[in-house]
Every structure is written in C-alpha cells, then in structure tokens.
Amino acid sequence: MTDIHRLGLRQTAQALQAREFSATDAVSAALERIRLTEPRIGACVTVLGESALREAKLLDESGPDPARPLWGVPLAVKDVFDLKGAPTTAGSRLLENYFPAFEATVVERLRAAGAIFVSKANCDEFAMGSTTEFSAYGPTKNPWDPALVPGGSSGGSAAAVAALQVPGAMGTDTGGSIRQPAALCGCVGLKPTYGRVSRYGIVAFASSLDQAGPFARSVGDVALLLSVIAGPDGKDSTCSARPVDDYLNLKEPKAADLTLGLPDALWSAGFEPSVDEALSAAKKALTDAGVRLKSVSMPNLRYSVATYYILAAAEASSNLARYDGVRYGQRAEGDPELVALYRRSRSQGLGPEVRRRIMLGTFVLSSGYYDAYFKKAAQTRRLILGDYQRALGECDYLLAPVTSIPAWPLGSFTDDPLTIYQLDMMTLPLNLAGGPGLSLPAGLSSAGLPVGVQLWGPSFGEAGLLSAGALLERIFPPVGPPPMAG
Amino acid sequence: MEPVIGLEIHAQLKTKTKLFCPCPTEPGAEPNTNICEVCTGQPGALPRMNGKAIELAAKAGLALGSKVNGQSLFSRKNYFYPDLPNGFQTSQLDPPICQGGSMDIETPSGPKTIRLNRIHLEDDAGKCVHDEKRGRTLVDLNRAGTPLIEIVTEPDLNSSAEAMDFLKKLHALLVRLEVTEGRMEEGEFRCDVNVSLRPKGSPTMGVRGEIKNLNSFRYAGQAIEYEIKRQTALYAQGQPVLQETLHFDPARHETRPLRSKEEAHDYRYFPQPDLPPVRVSPELLERIGLSMPATAEETAQNLLGQGLREDVVTLLMDRKGAVGYLEEARAHYDQAKKIAALMAEFLLPACQKADVPIPDSPVTPRNLAKLAELMDKGVVGRRAAQELFPILFRTGAEPEALAREKGLTQISDKGALLALAAEVVASHPKEAENYRNGQEKVLSFLVGQLMRKSRGAADPKGAGEALIEALKA
Structure with a gap:
C-alpha cells in the first residue's frame, strides 16, 4: 500500500476500479507524499487536504464507477484553473484571496470523470516565466536537484508529477509552459491543438496562444487525461466544435514507416554539451530503430521569439487590465483618487515580470507603434504557420529539442529577461502555429538530468501524435523517477 | 457660417440576455443582481456570442440600406474605468457588421438623404453612482455587457431640427423593427453629437465639439443649438474652437468640457482574441429580410x-x-x-x-x-x-x-319600431300636425320621444325612418 504513489495514472485508475485500494487510500498516499516532498520542492500553492479526503470518502461510499475513468485518481492543477473552495492565485500576490465562484470547464470535466484535486500547483505569476521563480509564493525546485529550476511556467505541475506527489496534473502552455518543465523534470507533457481544450475558467495570459494540457509519467497516461478534457465547450467561443478522436486505443506506427522532420532552425542552435550528447543519442536510437529522420527548412522560425513576445505581451496587457483592485483582489489602501488607486494596487499586487510584459504589450499596441510591432508580428505569425504546414507536408511529424541547456540553477537569469526569452525559442513556434506538441523524456544527460524532445503534429492530430509518441517512448531509455523519490 | 452635424447613436438591442453571457438585460433589477463571472470580468471568464444580437444588428443594417458584411470582427478598446470590468470594451473596429446606408428626412426645402458611415456591435459598460454625501462611488454592473449597436452618420446634417428629425425617425424605425425597445429614459437610445461650423459652401470641416450621451430628442436639439451658439461666438471673437468632449447640462442649457474620461485616449485597439469572426451567412440575411415588417x-x-x-x-x-x-x-x-x-x-x-x-x-x-x-x-x-x-x-x-x-341591444326590428312610432305620433298629435305642415325640425323631437319610450333601446336611425313612415300614414 505504501507504493500507491509510484503507480502511473492508468495503473492507479485501474487499481481503484478493481478496488485494490480505495479513493481515500489514493488521496491519503498523495497527501502523504506531498507532506514528505513539499519542503524540498515547493510544488503547491494550496494543498487541498480536507476537501480531497471528503471527496474521496464520498466516492468510496458509492463505490467505483466504470463510466468514470478517473474515479478516485488524485490530481494537481496549475493555480490558474478556477476551482471552487480554493483561491485561484495565478501565482500572484494580487489574487492571494481570490476565491472563484465558478469552475474551469477542464476542472468540471475531470471532476465528472471522478478525479480528486489534491493541490493547486505553483507557477510563474500569470503563467509568465520559464522557471516558476516569478511566483509570489516562492520558487518551485526541480525534483532531480533542488538547487535547479523545474522550468515553467507550469513548474509546480511538472515537479508534482516528477516527485510522485500525483500521477497526473494540469498545466497551461502559452509559449512552452507545459513542454519545457516536462522536459526539465523528466515527465511527459502535452500541449493540445489551440481550440481542442476549453480555456473557460483558466486565468488568461495570451488568449490566442494559451492552451491547457496534461502532465503524467507516460504517453498513455497523458492520452487518458486528454480524452477527458478535450472537446467542444459552449462557454469558450474559440474552442473547436470538432468531435474528439479516440485517444485510448492508440495505433502505434511501425518505426520503419515513420519519417520525422528536424526543423533546421532549431537543431542548428547551439546546445550545452551534455544536452547535445543526450539529443544525439536519442536521434541515434531512433534511426537504429528504423525511424527516418530528415532535416526540414523552417526559415521563419528565427522570428519566433520577437513575434511571440510582441503578441503575447500585447494580449497580456489587455487581459490583465481587469486586475485593478476594484471588484476583487488586493486593493491599495489609503488613496481615494482613482488613477492613484489603480496605479498603487497594480504596482503593489503585480510582480516584476508581469509589469514588464504589461508595459511591453501596452507599448506595442500604442498609437503610432501598432503597425510597426503588433501588426508586423501578426503577419510574421502567419509566415511561421506557413513554415509549419509546409514542413509537416514533408514528413509525418516534426521532432524538436525542448531546451538547449539542462535545468539550470535557481536565480541564474532572474535579472536577465532577454536571455530567458531566447531560451524559449524551441517551444514558442508551436504556439504561434497553433498545433499540438508532445514533450517526452529522451534520456538522461551525462550529468544525470533529464533531457526532453518534443514531437509536433498537424492541428487536431493528437491521436496520431500520441501514437507516435508512444513508439518513441519505447525506443528511448526510460528516465524513471528522480533519485530523491527514493 | 454653416453648422455641420454628425451623430453617433447607441441603441440597446432587444435581446433577453447580454451580448456575451446569459444574464438578463431587463432594467429595474436591484444593483449587481443581473451579473455573472463573464460580465464582471472574473479571472478565467470568457465571452460567448449572443446570436440574436447579430441578427438584430443585421436587421437594422438591412432596413437602413447598409451593406451587411458576411464577416466582421470584434476588437478590444482598452481603457480603465470602474464601470468597465474587463478593462476593455468589446467593440468592432474594422470591419464592422454593417457599412454605409442612409435614411431620408423631410426638410423645409424638401427631402434630404442622410448617409450612414457604419453600424457596429459593442457591449455597454456598467454604471457608476456617485454618492456625493458620503464622498464615494458605487458601481452597478447590471448594465455591463448589454448589447448595443452604434450607428454613425456622415456629417450630413446642418441644423438641430434636422438632427432631431433624423433621431426621431431612426428611433421610430428601430422600435417598429423591434431592434430596440428604445426606452430613452432607460438610456436604451442615446446619442453623441459632433458639431462644427464652416463658411457656407466650404468643403473643409471646422474643428468639432463632441457632446456625449444625450438621452432625449429635446436635449440633443438643445445641445446642438447651444454648441452652435458657443462656436459662433468663439469665431466672432476670433478665438479658436478646441476639439473637445463636452457634457450637456439640461438644467442650464449649456455644454461644458467633460472632466472625467476626458483627454484623447489611446484605446490600443486590437482584434479580440476570445471571439471568432462574426458571420452573417447569405441564408441568415435572407431569413432576416423575409421577417422584416x-x-x-x-x-x-x-x-x-x-x-x-x-x-x-x-x-x-x-x-x-x-x-x-x-x-x-x-x-x-x-x-x-x-x-x-x-x-x-x-x-x-x-x-x-x-x-x-x-x-x-x-x-x-x-x-x-x-x-x-x-x-x-x-x-x-x-x-x-x-x-x-x-x-x-x-x-x-x-x-x-x-x-x-345588460339589455343594451337595440330595437332595430322594423315592425317593433313602427309600432313605437305609431304610439308616439298618436300621443303627440300637435307635433305630428306641425311636421306634416313642413316643420321638419319636429322630427328630432319625435325621435327623442321614441327613444325615451324605448328607454334608449331603439336604433335611432331606424327610429327616424319609422317615424317618417308613421307620419305619412
């Protein structure tokens, strides 16, 4: 019984259905694991101990339900998802005491499937960041080495899954915020196609790029979570009406039938030697298995960073205008004058990275600058989409690195935003193109840290993408849980 | 100098629910009761389009001869104000749902065509209620998210009378089409007026004053009159007219520069990423056209x-x-x-x-x-x-x-009336005699007698005919 936390998501779900242990056992195991590991990694903003145990008890009273595929499974959700009974802080001081009166569609669907939420996971403030260091509630640390960052912005979700606190978690990916922490923490993360999963009830960062997706410890586990959360939602007008494919009965392709394209702009970037080594080994493992690898030209990807940081900041500056301290959230006291009230509430409530992006976004939308920045970035975005579609025409899927360096020490770049933005280069293009991307561990570096790769597929091609991912997962050496997991 | 006037009319669309959420639009509710996470701008809430509002906007466009665009876009108009929960208004910049169009008005010199620039969809803000006594401001978000169309005219009007005629006619049309309820006291039909002066016949435009938020025809007329006078006086004194936003004070009949929401804003418009393009299919347009009264x-x-x-x-x-x-x-x-x-x-x-x-x-x-x-x-x-x-x-x-x-049916049966007439003639021989001698006025007296006898139940017309017949006997 002590090893419940080691089980993967599907194993946990199956064991619960078979009454090998109860929902209360599963939730208690997760809470115990959180108690043990949390002091070292800080993955949670809020631990939902009481409510989780109460929900588990209710489930146990009625017994397992085969129609509820996640019956009794403990999960963590990034603290940008609205969930009743806990504050949605979005990693911000401003929302410290914001209790939502409604729930995210994703949360509702997971609940309906029987999942139990045990924690709200830490993240960079308003999902802006690549290290989870920009959370007002302190940084999350990498389970492989607490001196290192877990990546971000969904660093808490990735760390919680890697540290065996939960078998699965939810995150959001606006520019790599699922795929990058998954890679740095050695777990699997999926950014679905834009519009495949509802954004309703998820604190918005950049509306045209944000997409919610799952973390787990295997491709099949991620597929199960996607099958629960994907699908049309009348509450999100940008959510696609397309019917959802079957993600549970994946037809793995034969290695010899698979051609993967390597975007030249990303593979020609310089890699830190231990990452380079691990990536070369991964490519060799693929070719040894019979997978064809070919370089594909995607020249416009070099504009990704500039394009992304203009568009995302522009949308963020508008999305975050609602945090004015008038209706909810922290309000600066003592100044009855309106503009001063806004200025002080926002200056006190919002952290440095968020303020930086609001200013950048406000600037690029300003009269006289709109055409030079926002409009041009919107045009470049279409060029990047064009590259993406063309490249996918030459192969089955695209294979890309996730980061050029392994998890780095906390505090390395907190005062160097440009370097950190450049580090996002590998993940941003996919958000600009809108397609789905699966990040999975390719092995360990010589330094013993996980190195990930990502697989990009055509829009709404998640079923195929996950099938190919399952094949790659078998070809790559397993990374297993981090040493701290014991 | 010749006044040049353009109007921007806001009409609240007659929908049961708000533009982007299912909250009711009916006025009169307790403050902050017709609200939800969407119209109060809660973190994570997203707008969902009210299809009825699209239909009504298209209907207004059809009735005004506008081109209804098959595809139009929502944009965000960003500014901070406590009655604006999201920190932006969701409006349409380019392209709007309807472009062009016109409406004719009657003028003393004959009919005149007033061209429209555009009609676009947008959501309304809430209301700030200033509590002067306690020095605080309260916000009511019941109105936030209510669907509006803004109808923008070309500067084709040249007097307050023309502007008022145009407004009245437009109001009547939109109410009759059930595009809006048009309750002006509720602010469901209100306008901003742009007034400038130029030498008569000059093709160039003068600097304009924009008077905001006029919610009656009369105020609109008075505000225009006042603004024409004010600008005329400035020109006469050789002083410049400033481009400014003004408020009309109906009690004093004057316009004053607005103090809040004043200066030239940079609204930082950009396409609203939470909403797909607004589509009006040819089939929908045809259906709206057929349903038009x-x-x-x-x-x-x-x-x-x-x-x-x-x-x-x-x-x-x-x-x-x-x-x-x-x-x-x-x-x-x-x-x-x-x-x-x-x-x-x-x-x-x-x-x-x-x-x-x-x-x-x-x-x-x-x-x-x-x-x-x-x-x-x-x-x-x-x-x-x-x-x-x-x-x-x-x-x-x-x-x-x-x-x-109630016994209020008439005796209109000819036989019954003749019997009554015979009785009346018999009991008034003198008057009957006079009638026969040519005093026809007497007939009405006799009819009165017959009505009395029937206790008012006789058909008066039949009674007269019956009497004439009886008098001939």
Missing part, C-alpha cells in the same frame, strides 16, 4: 387605401402593436375603417390609461371586430357601445352576450 410608408399607404382617416392612421402607427391588432381584428370582420374608428375612440385610450400594451388588451381583436359588426347591424348603438366597452375591457367578455345580458 413592411416599412412605415408601405403600412401607412396600405391603411389609407382601406379608407382610414389620416389622423387615425397616424394614431395607429404611433402606438406599438396597434397596426398588428387591426390586422388581426380584420381577419374576423373585414371592415378596417370601422374597427380602426373603434380603436381610436375606445381601445387606444383604454390601453393607455391602464398601461396595458395593445397586443395584451383584454378586449381581443376578435371581440372588437364583433363589436364593430354588432354596431353595423344596428344591434348595438353608439351609446350602448360607450357603455359596453369599459365592461368588455375590464372583463374580456364576449360583446353580443354582454349586450344582451
């Missing part, structure tokens, strides 16, 4: 053609639901002129007094048609009708049954 002119011509008096036509067209009521009544008794006369005399005043919408009148079109028919047949007289109508209105009773029950 006849224009006011067509309706008036049609009614006049049925023999209605012009003042009655005007009366019916001014009252919401009256023309429809008449049409329905006609289906039961095809005498439009007579039914309309009853409506003008009885139904419309009764509905007004009781504050009942005409379509909800307790006297159904069928019963009013029946009453007209009874009167035509002489079964019910005018005086009896006067007595019957209030009871019909109160109880919704069937007219014929009620008339019989």
